[in-house]
Amino acid sequence: MNPNNKVIQIRRISLSYKENGQKFPVLDDVSFDVAPGEFICIVGSSGGGKSTLLRILAGLQKQTEGKILNMPEQLGFVFQNFALFPWLDVESNVSFGLRMQGLSKSQIHKRVREEIDRIGLEGFEKSHPKELSGGMKQRVGIARALAIHPKVLLLDEPFSALDEITAKGLRHDLLRIHTQTKETVIMVTHLVEEAVELADRIIVMSPRPGKVRKIITNTMSRPRDTRSREFFKLVDEIEGVL
């Protein structure tokens, strides 16, 4: 963890779309903090504005009201449907951000090697996205995000498009990497169990418009037993809020 990192402050974010003169509120007065190194999960039902919130955090979309303080510039983003560049092979997808930043060839090579080994993509360097399974594609998505050494890693339902067994493996890998690097993580999910397994704190949102219902600190020690009584108690508590 970088000691110079400051707490990210999300303050009173609102967003609404205008359609035929009518206002459609999507996010209403969303506020929370994110401490450096924290693993945050945002849970809520679909259509609740979670992706919109994440896009605002990433600067991809402008909020109607509110502000975000201390958000670092160096961000990684992992997409629900992977968003890999189909014309690039695995290696070039992973190195995309580094090449845009203009790193030297040898630096790029070293970082790509590291990320490919860490996420388990050895042997697939020259494959194109078309030739990969969903799980492998998302590994590329994660490696591409981590390669730039992001200060904050944003993930939008990264495992929703995968079958449960694949998702489980990827969750473990993500957690392992987070434990190693201590990168700040903000992840959106609609699965309460996923949030309880991964997060230090869980932001529970209610939909239409998206509002923060409750913020729950998850004190369960790691590695977490997803079949323990404690685990189910927390899941029940969150589902009660939803």
Add this chain to the structure above:
Amino acid sequence: MRYSHKIHQANQQKSPGIQRRQRITSFILIGAVIIFLLVFAETKTIDWWEFYRFFLSSLFSVAVAYIIAAFLALLLALGATKNKWLENILLPVLDVAQSFPTFALIPVLLAIFGTSRWVVIVFLVVTIIWPIVFTLITALKGEREDLGQAATIYNAHGLKRLWYFRLPSVFPAFISGSIIGWGEAWEALIGAEIIAKVLGVGSYLGKLGETGSVWQLVLGIAMYLFLIFILNQIIWLPLLNFSSRYQNES
């Protein structure tokens, strides 16, 4: 090729074996053409060397026109989809412009350039440009939003965005549109050369139609089609195959 390239692409995605079979078929056909050329170069029904010379100068016109059209089409399509404001202005303009009958342009061009190759080239530019522009615009409008967001997140801005994201992402559409435009150019070429009285394979075929026998005209047209076919096999088919890897998975 103009209409069949989509079928070709679909076949290829289903089974790569088809691609090899097609390549073998192409080789056999090209072999047949070469034999055909050798045999008929000896028969004196048509002055074949003159025919080839005219074909080359027409090929030059088509190639120059294609390069100009492709460049302008990219500019127009990227411009028309840059933002809502430009789109609202440019799309209606392009729509009106593409429905303008291209042959009506020839008298205007003759007035400007006189009888020169440029009349045909400019006419061909106008013929080739529309299929490229509109396939590009369709592709750009239908582009996956998350890919653009990924490009933004990972710092592909300005010229880098154009070169490393925009252009590769429209490459398959660009090739598709080019194949259609290129095909239409060869079709329109004959009429254009005859009307503009510019020397080339088109006006040569026109002359055969007037002064030669039906047999000569049929031979000339057959050779014309064969040569275009060969160009498709050596230029567009490999590009089409290459571009399929640029395509999004569905």
